Amino acid sequence: MASFTLPPIHDNPDGGWGPSSSNLPEQFKFKDIPYAPYSKSDKLGRFADWNDSSSDNRQSAVGLPQTQNARGGGPGGRRRDGTQAFGSGTASAFAYFHVEDESSFSLVDNKTAPPRRGGAFSRGGRGGARGGASYNNARGGAQRGGRGFNSGRGNNQRGGRRGWRDWEKNNRTRESSVVISPSWSMLEEIEFHRLAKLRLEVDEPVDLDSYGRLFAYDKSYDRITTKTERPLQLVDRIRYNTTTSDDPVIQEASFVILAAKNTATVYATDVILSVLMCAPRSVYPWDIVIVREGNNLFFDKRDGGPFDTVTVNENAADPPQDPAPPNPNNPTEKSAVPEVPSINSATSLSLEATYINQNFGFQSVVENPPPQPVDFAHPNPFYGPDETDPLASCGYRYRVFDLGITEDEDIKICVRTEVDAYSPGQGNPRDGQGLVTIRALNEFDTRSQGAGGAPDWRSKLDSQRGAVVATEMKNNSCKLAKWTVQSVLAGADLMKIGYISRANPRDNTRHVILSTASMRPTEFAGQLNVSLANGWGIVRTVTDLCMKMPEGKYVLVKDPNKPVIRLYAVPLAAFTGEDEDGEGFEEEPEM
Template sequence: MATFFLPPIQDNPEGGWGPSSSNLPENFKFKDIPYAPYSKSDKLGRFADWNDLSSDGRQATGASANARTNRSRTQAFGSGAPSAFAFQVEDESSFSLVDNKTSAPRRGGAFARGRGTARGGGTYGARAHMRSTRGGAVSGRGAPQGQRGGARRGGWRDWDKNNRTRESSVAIDPSWQVLEEVELHRLAKLRLEVDEPETVGTYGRLYPYNKAYDRLTTKSERPLLPLDRIKYNTTTSDDPVIQQLAVQETAQIYATDVILSVLMCAPRSVYPWDIVIVREGNKLFFDKRDGGPFDTVTVNENAADPPQDPAPPNPNNPNDRPPEAPSINAATSLSLEATYINQNFAFQTVSEDPPSLAIDFDKPNPFYGLEETEPLASCGYRYRIWDLGISEDEEMKICVRTEVDAYMPGQNTQTGHGLTTIRALNEFDTRAPGAGGAPDWRLRLDSQRGAVVTTEMKNNSCKLSRWTVQSVLAGAEQLKIGYVSRANPRDNTRHTILSTMSIRPVDFAAQLNVSLANGWGIVRTVTDMCMKMPEGKYVLVKDPNKPVIRLYAVPFNAFTAEEDEEDMAAGSETDDGEA
């Protein structure tokens, strides 16, 4: 019987595959040849394929070609690691494309005709889809109108709605100088912990909240009533209380809760906005422009397909269509509607009768003049100061005018308990573009409120975050959010109150993943950025189409010409009325 001798095995102490360079003998003839490594996941294919060529040397076709194609998809030997034998092209300029003709499509195949149809016919669904995309309705048996033909009906330039560029909230003058540019995702990483604020003054009068609106359901809805009340939204520099506090050197930064909430929630914003910043000595004033984005409420700003305004006509194309009439579901129309709903819902849900239930703060409303005749709305102003200093020696305080809308009956408002802010969400048309996939409130609000709230938190993340931040800044214990819907989806003038949600602002901030520490970090960063600049006027602008904010240096008389024109127009209208 023949004996078998086991050949010597070269073990690799390095733990890899193949021989080790340290264990090879000196006279090994393949020592200088590089080794192509491979892993266990590599599939070993054939190294000789005799089916590539036919017997006469021509390229194989048919079954042999298909077999070769399938084998070519198998991973090549050694492809799992860098190969020392790989061919590297050093100069590509010496190569040129010889044949650039596209292959002609095959005719007569099943793909060209459509499966199960005659040649050149096409299916009914395909024909219906072609007709529906041209704007015509397709009718057929066995399917409801609007769903026949296998495709939905599209509107004019439906494909271009998501690609339209938004206009800036303020006209950027070419002479303005860009000083800083910050991406919003960088602001989301900031953080600054602050202590509890100090209240330096309270003004206004509050009425109690009517708890009957907490018991509303979709079956016991109430109509939204328009009420004539006066509520002021004065900017920071025009506030007489802030002017007095600035003279007393109470703080270095002055703002309102409406302006500050936009800055603290800037990473969530999509629509454009702008903040006018004035530096006088060592003081900063954050102001808003009259008629700017701070005077209205957005709708579905964070939706995947937010509401759009009609595209303006192209001035370079004389054949372009004239501008469309603003629809009731356009972004601007919905914003005005939401502002109207928010104001009247807050006016309606407080009990003004009897007047003895009203609670007066330390001082009366600072904006109400003697010539005013309309009644004031229930509103209280609390001027509060936060310390933004990083060290004990640093003096950096901010004074903010905050607002509350009502108080809960039976609470001691003098100590800050029971203060309430009131807001409202609005439903316009669940089938309209920009609805964001919101469910029908009349069908889901009572039984599936969680789904409704989740959808609103997704579509209106920025708006809800701003409301929550305003409530926390004001020290409110309750945040009332009403659900107001149109009485008829095609009529934006009549609304009904379906329900009301009550929640603590701190808890709602946790649900929305809103960090007050991050907001204060953004405020401190913008403050440091402006404090490095000389005295003057600046404007912080959110880019309308990019998540970027820019700081511009503007002339000191910027935006005053617009106010003068508005005052002159108002004066001319008054003169005409008297004449």
């Protein structure tokens, strides 16, 4: 008759469980203490399987050797691969057993089969594909939602068939917008999820001064439809995009108007500031050059940098790609990125979008009175006396925002904002009434890589405008957010967005205007879920970081492949004509 003897229990009079280690010799310190090998990679299953008919668990409990189950595998024959993971030995209580609990599940379809017309499953209903057999159908096999052959909308995987080379899309790397020199020292690194938590409420700004001339917006563009499309014209006008430190108005303000108050002042343009305020939405790389001179901070852009062009489908699941550069070690190696037509590459689309935005703004204003153009307090500050080419409609409003959190803080930011036109009959534009900003979205080829699932505008824009707008808000979230922030900073009452498409998808030189939408910037910001308070919190955080540094030059770089920004200290000669790449200088600002 089988018997079982209990192991001896060592009492510990000092308290706690188990024998007292102080009363035992060294060789018996861990004797009779239960131990089961365990690895973090093991899967925890049942600690006791009382329904196991193989009696393996009972044998293990009493110390008898386990028997190999006829089904093969590990304990109880439950493991499919026949191997045991670390920690699942004969004495382990943590072995993972895979039990096919769904084996008793069955799907019952009580739907009446459709009548046959001429042949078996000629229409198929929700079972077979229309006009074909039920194999490989796109609606889920012969049963409704069942487990037919290759079912599940095109594949046996839930979610449908993967696109070509989908596994490589996440591995495509982008190049940084600026070459990071080894001599630069990284001062700070901030992840986007930290930026998204920042908040700062800012009061209404104070208008410092205004410059330029505005033409009236042509309201006939609001009546354009896909049936009455209008060609986009090439209009030769001058439009300036001067960086902050080269602005003569800001130079004068920094040394005369605001510096005399002994305040910490930041100077920027609305284009640069909108990129910083919408940084958590950005995907493509960018960089901002920051110069500290005393209590003044200047946010600058580089000539030919990312601020001079407009992105296309930056936030799409599969954004447009540029052809990968050839491998210098193996020039004949085939690139992992599929071949993209030159007109649909990311760089070509960006240049095309920039061209469309400029010309749509030039074309959609009335230059010949009536109505009369409106002159601001001062003429265009960048138009020299020797210039003869006509100026574009543009007004510059220099506005000062207070970034102070408490009354003792005196931190202000002077922003050069831009408006493109004015709306007649909406008040005096000189007083900031009826101002309009003009932008344009462009359609290139809905079947091309990087289109982001956009519907055909010619067939959907009039009947299903909401679907078109929703797709653009998803694919161009960052671009639309920046445009909205620029309009709010400028105090514009309206923002006009034109929908412009190619006359032929294979020709990127001819375009047509299909429609124009009008919206109020503050309301549109709510639809886009754009938080101005979050944007001001980001600006204040970057300002505080730079004010803690000594005088010198810095650059804020968005990582090309990660949601993170980094602040670097760079030589004073970086990004100048002497050293455009910022390399080759051993001198660094004192830290």
